[in-house]
Amino acid sequence: MAKTKKRFVCQACGSVHHRWQGQCADCAEWNTLAEDAPATVFSQKHDLSSGGRMVEFVKLDQKGEDLVRRPSGLEEFDRALGGGIVPGSAILMGGDPGIGKSTLLLQTAGNVARAGGDVVYVSGEEAAGQVRMRAQRLGVAQAPIKFASSTSVRDILTTLGSMEPPALLVIDSIQTMHSDTIEGAPGTVSQVRGCAFELIRYAKQSGTALVLVGHVTKDGNIAGPRVLEHMVDVVMSFEGERSHQYRILRSLKNRFGAVDEIGVFAMAGAGLEEVKNPSMLFLSGRDEPVAGSSVFPALEGTRPVLVEIQALIVKLQSGATPRRAVVGWDNGRMAMLLAVLESRCGLNFSSAEVYLNVAGGYRLTDPAADLAVAAALISALADKPLPAKSVFFGEVSLAGEIRPVAHAGLRLKEAMKLGFERGYGPGNAGEKPRGLSYDPLTVLPKLVDRIMGSA
The missing domain is CATH 2.20.28 (Rubrerythrin, domain 2)
Structure with a gap:
């Protein structure tokens, strides 16, 4: 052997x-x-072709029972999931400590329970009295939720096996779960992997929708083995800044819907409130045009969101080292954009400090934000406000060309709905909505001419 x-x-x-x-x-x-x-x-002599159980095959082209999504009672949560909770699905939700993961799931559990679904909430971090206090504050204390405080996966699955499978099972959190068949303390790689496997297997066999809460590391990644993200059907990230009241639920992986779909919430005294129009949230306080401020129609999944980009240029005396500070955007991408503006447009940023901020604490990953950032930088350098009620979008190449981006018509339609009258973007933006003027730009120097007033 x-x-x-x-x-x-x-x-x-x-x-x-x-x-x-x-x-x-x-x-x-x-x-x-x-x-x-x-x-x-x-x-090599070991034979695995015998001794196992026969696997039952089914044909995908034959008619079967269609899975019906269950609404969570929160439209923003359903949007991020792709339309609702799929029976038998496994959902992994991560986020910083205190961001509101347990609050969101307790509100969801209360809504599902009040709609007639059987809900089981298992917490390995809090006692029943602590969760009951939070449920009273959130207004879901009267919901028929079955709560248990346990960390043993064997005990949890034994109890679930003696009852009808619930519609929703919440485990808060997977890092606190422990299996007596695996060596190691709770939270280790082997424990997290083994406990998640047993819980996911129960969900697939019983048709119960499973939600696993995951801790995150200091880098923002979900703690534990990366295989955990491969095992589940949906990976969601609950993001936000402690200094801002808004929270964003982002879908990072979804086998049943669009990836990068978001749901927007606002933290209030009675829990999380849905934000139906996030564009108004990120554009609040815009009274008069100011230099260094542009509006960008971002696209998160299938939802357009208008955000404000702010830039500040501070001239320095000779010999001082200029500083670059970016909040809400990629620092390396701004350095690249500054190099393009200097090399292709003849602008001088090398003797000035550059500060860039995305208003409201929003984080941008859309490459179409290049043109809006460039417009804000040029406006701040020239100390001239951009045209009122205008939006900017487009990807900027190293040659200074403005390249087309996806769903330009959807971005412009959202801008027009919020009262914007003009859009600046790539030349082939497709069909534009009526009632909105559009200025196509092919190269970045043309944007400089528009802002500087020479054309």
């Missing part, structure tokens, strides 16, 4: 090593290697 080999798994990144060492070679963390359960080693 072949000798079983020991292996050590990093508790920070999940990488596997064949011997223990003080520092992980992949993530450079110290004292994170722990011995994992020994893997079974099969010899």
